[in-house]
Amino acid sequence: AQSVTQLDSQVPVFEEAPVELRCNYSSSVSVYLFWYVQYPNQGLQLLLKYLSGSTLVKGINGFEAEFNKSQTSFHLRKPSVHISDTAEYFCAVSTSGGSYIPTFGRGTSLIVHP
Amino acid sequence: EAQVTQNPRYLITVTGKKLTVTCSQNMNHEYMSWYRQDPGLGLRQIYYSMNVEVTDKGDVPEGYKVSRKEKRNFPLILESPSPNQTSLYFCASNPTRGQGENYGYTFGSGTRLTVV
Numbered sequence: 001a002q003s004v005t006q007l008d009s010q011v012p013v014f015e016e017a018p019v020e021l022r023c024n025y026s027s028s029v030s031v032y033l034f035w036y037v038q039y040p041n042q043g044l045q046l047l048l049k050y051l052s053g054s055t056l057v058k059g060i061n062g063f064e065a066e067f068n069k070s071q072t073s074f075h076l077r078k079p080s081v082h083i084s085d086t087a088e089y090f091c092a093v094s095t096s097g098g099s100y101i102p103t104f105g106r107g108t109s110l111i112v113h114p
Numbered sequence: 115e116a117q118v119t120q121n122p123r124y125l126i127t128v129t130g131k132k133l134t135v136t137c138s139q140n141m142n143h144e145y146m147s148w149y150r151q152d153p154g155l156g157l158r159q160i161y162y163s164m165n166v167e168v169t170d171k172g173d174v175p176e177g178y179k180v181s182r183k184e185k186r187n188f189p190l191i192l193e194s195p196s197p198n199q200t201s202l203y204f205c206a207s208n209p210t211r212g213q214g215e216n217y218g219y220t221f222g223s224g225t226r227l228t229v230v
Contacts, residue, residue: 009154034218043118043204043221044157090156101147101172102219106156 002027002093006105014113015083021076021108023091033074034092034102035065044090050074061085086112116141120205120222127195127229135190135225137205143220145208146188147172148180150201151224157204163188195229202226 007022025031032051036044048059055067065076074091088109094102118139127133139146147162149172159172163182177199179191188207192199203226206219 036219036221043223044206044219045221046218049218101159101162104149104157106154 002031002095002103004091004093004103004105006089006091006108008108009106010109010111012111012113013081016080018079019077019081019085019110021089021091021110023074023076023105025072025074025091025093027072027093027095029095032094032102033065033067034094035059035063035074035076036090036092036104037061038088038090038107040087047076047089081110081112083112083114085110116220118205118207118220118222120203120225123223123225125225125227127227129196129229130194133192133195133227135192135203135205135227137188137190137222138186139188139205139207139220140186141207141209141220142185143207143209144185146182147206147208147219148178148188148190149204149206150174151204152201160190160203192227195227197229200227200229 003026005024013019034049035047037047038044048057050057050067058064063078088107090107091105092102121136144165148160149157151157158174160178161180163169169180202224204224205222208219
């Protein structure tokens, strides 16, 4: 079985500063990794995904994430955040060869201050 | 527009009164799933369906039922709602066919349910 840990429940940051949201996973087989964003009063939206190939994945809105197999991590980064990036961010993992049922982390609330 | 549509967006009901939350997708996705989202707990899967007439329990299925009679629809049924089912519910779909493809979920906008 797989599991996901988002190490920070809340990350406050000032506008135009860089940010990193941390995600670690546990799985005994190959994984697919995802980041979703949830803006206030909305559903979740896929931000980016890692399926295979290059370990650096670029997503929408200037976000990127790096898959690190040795550290079992998939941290999300943005070099300069905007007020509009204030949202809840979820990391998710699913495994190949099965039903692809994803497991979600508990979420990290990114709060961008002016 | 490709989307997952849930109805209603908001619902207040009383304990024990049966209700159904509808979910429909227009992308011909095979895989559909229901989640509930609670503060501090993230998303927890209630039920999922790999295809028509194929459903299975997720992590928190107690008190819920689902059906998948057509590919596009996956309603969530609460036969006798209780206050601990007050939550934010999301339906999601995925075209994954177990062939090494995994495009990620498309989520509905959510249904905020309050049971009093």
